[in-house]
Amino acid sequence: MQVFDLEAQGLRALNATLHGLSGQTNETAWEIVNPRGSHAIAVGVDAPVDITVRGSTGYYCAGMNKQATIRVKGSAGPGVAENMMSGTVIIDGDASQYAGATGRGGLLVIKGNASSRCGISMKGIDIVVHGNIGHMSAFMAQSGSLVVLGNAGEALGDSLYEARLFVRGSVKSLGADCIEKEMRPEHLLLLADLLKRGEADHLAKPGEFRRYGSARKLYTFNIDNAAAY
Amino acid sequence: MTDFPHTPPRQSWTFSNDVNAEIRRAAATGIYDIRGGGSKRRLPHFDDLLFLGASISRYPLEGYREKCATDVWLGTRHARTPIHLDIPVTIAGMSFGALSGPAKEALGRGATEAGTSTTTGDGGMTEEERGHSRTLVYQYLPSRYGMNPDDLRRADAIEIVVGQGAKPGGGGMLLGQKISDRVAAMRNLPKGIDQRSACRHPDWTGPDDLEIKILELREITDWDKPIYVKIGGARPYYDTALAVKAGADVVVLDGMQGGTAATQDVFIENVGMPILACIPQAVKALQDLGMHREVQLIVSGGIRSGADVAKALALGADAVAIGTAALIALGDNDPALEAEYNKLGTTAGAYDDWHEGRDPAGITTQDPALYGRFDPVLGGRRLKNYLKVMTLEAQTIARACGKSHLHNLEPEDLCALTLEAAAMAGVPLAGTNWIPGRNGF
Numbered sequence: 001m002q003v004f005d006l007e008a009q010g011l012r013a014l015n016a017t018l019h020g021l022s023g024q025t026n027e028t029a030w031e032i033v034n035p036r037g038s039h040a041i042a043v044g045v046d047a048p049v050d051i052t053v054r055g056s057t058g059y060y061c062a063g064m065n066k067q068a069t070i071r072v073k074g075s076a077g078p079g080v081a082e083n084m085m086s087g088t089v090i091i092d093g094d095a096s097q098y099a100g101a102t103g104r105g106g107l108l109v110i111k112g113n114a115s116s117r118c119g120i121s122m123k124g125i126d127i128v129v130h131g132n133i134g135h136m137s138a139f140m141a142q143s144g145s146l147v148v149l150g151n152a153g154e155a156l157g158d159s160l161y162e163a164r165l166f167v168r169g170s171v172k173s174l175g176a177d178c179i180e181k182e183m184r185p186e187h188l189l190l191l192a193d194l195l196k197r198g199e200a201d202h203l204a205k206p207g208e209f210r211r212y213g214s215a216r217k218l219y220t221f222n223i224d225n226a227a228a229y
Numbered sequence: 230m231t232d233f234p235h236t237p238p239r240q241s242w243t244f245s246n247d248v249n250a251e252i253r254r255a256a257a258t259g260i261y262d263i264r265g266g267g268s269k270r271r272l273p274h275f276d277d278l279l280f281l282g283a284s285i286s287r288y289p290l291e292g293y294r295e296k297c298a299t300d301v302w303l304g305t306r307h308a309r310t311p312i313h314l315d316i317p318v319t320i321a322g323m324s325f326g327a328l329s330g331p332a333k334e335a336l337g338r339g340a341t342e343a344g345t346s347t348t349t350g351d352g353g354m355t356e357e358e359r360g361h362s363r364t365l366v367y368q369y370l371p372s373r374y375g376m377n378p379d380d381l382r383r384a385d386a387i388e389i390v391v392g393q394g395a396k397p398g399g400g401g402m403l404l405g406q407k408i409s410d411r412v413a414a415m416r417n418l419p420k421g422i423d424q425r426s427a428c429r430h431p432d433w434t435g436p437d438d439l440e441i442k443i444l445e446l447r448e449i450t451d452w453d454k455p456i457y458v459k460i461g462g463a464r465p466y467y468d469t470a471l472a473v474k475a476g477a478d479v480v481v482l483d484g485m486q487g488g489t490a491a492t493q494d495v496f497i498e499n500v501g502m503p504i505l506a507c508i509p510q511a512v513k514a515l516q517d518l519g520m521h522r523e524v525q526l527i528v529s530g531g532i533r534s535g536a537d538v539a540k541a542l543a544l545g546a547d548a549v550a551i552g553t554a555a556l557i558a559l560g561d562n563d564p565a566l567e568a569e570y571n572k573l574g575t576t577a578g579a580y581d582d583w584h585e586g587r588d589p590a591g592i593t594t595q596d597p598a599l600y601g602r603f604d605p606v607l608g609g610r611r612l613k614n615y616l617k618v619m620t621l622e623a624q625t626i627a628r629a630c631g632k633s634h635l636h637n638l639e640p641e642d643l644c645a646l647t648l649e650a651a652a653m654a655g656v657p658l659a660g661t662n663w664i665p666g667r668n669g670f
Contacts, residue, residue, distance in 0.1 A: 142418055
């Protein structure tokens with residue numbers, strides 16, 4: 001286990017060190033101590049390593065992650081795992097706004113609640129939230145899956161494209177062009193896999209969820225839909 | 230019956246034929262007009278400024294003999310590897326999707342041969358432009374289409390796009406007819422559907438967040454790349470100041486003449502300010518912060534000639550960017566294609582339905598039959614020639630003003646032909662010492 005004291009060694013040194021790692025390293029386990037809410041912790045990592053952050057983080061922790069498994073033993077500030085490409089990011093606490101924004105791959109697990117705009121513009125990432133999510137989540141979400149064991153706030157899935165949304169609790173309101181859809185067997189299988197990988201299969205069963213997706217009525221601009229925008 | 234003189238037919242200024250035609254078009258279709266390009270209205274512009282040239286009080290430099298340098302450094306504030314260009318005319322961001330692959334290749338070829346940079350657009354980085362651009366600026370846009378850390382690292386600079394001159398405060402829309410398999414794959418969306426680009430970034434709001442976003446991008450790229458912030462010409466003093474505060478290395482300022490691939494005509498013509506009015510405000514913000522020349526300023530929006538370049542630099546810019554002019558150099562709106570423009574219901578010089586993907590010049594299209602007509606090698610050569618001419622023109626003017634570098638041009642070299650231009654540019658009305666708005670007048 002490599003231990004990096006962020007307070008003592010600084011952010012630039014941390015990220016430069018992590019960027020120096022490749023698939024051919026034996027330094028595969030890292031622990032970052034004293035994060036103290038710093039921004040941009042472990043951003044742009046591109047190696048199959050395990051990184052544990054001992055404490056809460058500021059903005060954009062694990063941004064653009066590739067390959068790495070990053071676990072935050074605390075809560076995460078805005079934009080955690082934004083534009084993630086692959087790998088896994090696990091937040092033991094809560095996540096602030098824009099969690100997983102524009103993510104293109106990989107898995108983001110939030111064991112607490114996520115604030116507004118969770119999964120905004122997601123492009124292939126899978127997100128599993130054990131708690132609730134805030135308003136405008138999955139806004140303009142393009143692809144990937146968002147699983148919420150708790151409740152969803154207002155305007156879920158507004159202007160949604162092809163992302164799949166699964167919510168176990170209540171949905172305060174659906175956004176423009178987002179509708180409830182039939183849960184078919186393939187969705188139950190997908191959900192079971194996501195719950196397992198999201199460390200939530202002991203907390204919920206696939207059959208307890210409802211599925212939401214795009215009505216695809218806003219895919220091509222039509223003046224008669226102007227009131228929906 | 231007495232034959233009295235009749236009142237001749239009189240057209241309304243307010244309800245002109247153009248206005249009435251637009252009302253009829255709106256009534257017939259129920260949709261606003263979408264088009265490409267920038268503002269077409271008559272605006273105060275660089276044409277309203279003149280250089281004074283040398284005289285007894287100024288000593289000119291000999292053309293073709295005495296050196297007038299043209300190079301520019303960009304990104305010297307924080308980046309480990311700032312950009313050094315041979316000429317201060319760069320190619321503005323234009324997306325693959327809006328433009329064809331061969332057109333992007335031609336931009337890269339021409340810019341590289343002329344010693345300057347190109348810029349990606351909304352839709353990600355293509356091999357055509359990376360492969361053919363020695364210096365490539367990678368745009369970071371609200372849509373984040375195609376965004377990935379590998380392209381960030383293989384770019385030479387990163388440009389965070391907050392706004393653009395054609396539509397400050399607006400997002401974008403690439404209509405379904407231009408969404409080919411390749412464009413769709415790069416944007417991670419189904420083929421053939423309209424693709425919206427948000428007007429705000431998905432994971433930051435305001436200058437304090439922007440500072441943290443810039444920090445993140447610097448950390449991802451190990452502080453190697455210059456980071457530009459592009460703003461539309463709306464509130465240039467405050468936006469420039471806030472971009473500097475947020476940590477920008479370069480501010481890119483785009484006036485309302487700046488083009489777009491597709492936006493509502495009402496937006497293009499009624500939101501934002503002409504670049505002439507924007508530059509002095511941005512320069513003042515930099516000067517007030519003690520950052521003029523330390524944070525570089527690139528301006529765009531209606532730059533057409535070396536005279537425009539020289540005037541922009543004299544007002545305090547470090548470089549300019551061209552978009553529409555570059556497309557014209559490649560062959561867009563060429564009268565040689567008049568018959569084909571006529572078939573589309575338009576005429577060479579006026580064609581602006583770039584969003585429809587039917588460009589006979591093969592530049593603003595994803596139709597293989599159309600872009601197959603476009604020769605990227607020839608296009609690149611034409612762009613290089615044009616960039617060289619612009620540079621020579623700017624040097625000619627600078628030498629006449631006694632300047633050994635284009636950056637030595639200054640507002641004192643200029644006068645204005647109109648009150649509006651004098652007030653906006655902050656230079657005297659020709660033949661007077663009067664700068665409207667200064668000293669209480």
